[in-house]
Amino acid sequence: MLEQMIQNVIEKFIKAKYHHIRLPSSVFAKITKVQEQAEYYIYNLKILDENKAINPEFPEIPxxxxxxxxxxxxxxxxxxxxxxxxxxIIGKVI
Incomplete structure (x- = not known):
């Protein structure tokens, strides 16, 4: 019981202070829109999961x-x- 209480406190602490460590630092993303500018490109991205399916936890990133x-x-x-x-963006997945 004490172990479960400690685990709950740690999980709440991580969610409050260090929520970013629960996310992967690099992911797949699908290009959904492309705009070409003079020296660079502007993309809209949909984050994908490890199976390359759209991850509903992330909004489209414009x-x-x-x-x-x-x-x-x-x-x-x-x-x-x-x-x-x-x-x-690091590069294209082949």
Whole structure:
């Protein structure tokens, strides 16, 4: 019983202070929209799970800028910087 109470306190603490460690730092993302600018591209992304299916826990992420050229429907590997939805595109998944 004491063990369960301690576990509950730790889980609440992690959710409150360190919620970002519950998320993976790198994930797959599907490109849903592409806008080409002069020196970079702007993408909308849908985060995918490990099976490359759309992950409903994440909203679509708009206006992600990158110099990497991708096309609508491509799957990319992205980093979630600092446990937030600050997305950095690493490259295309082959």
């Amino acid at each position: 206006e992600v800028k990158s110099e990497i050229k991708l096309e609508n429907g491509d799957i990319a590997t992205v980093l979630l910087l600092y446990g937030q939805l600050n997305v950095y």
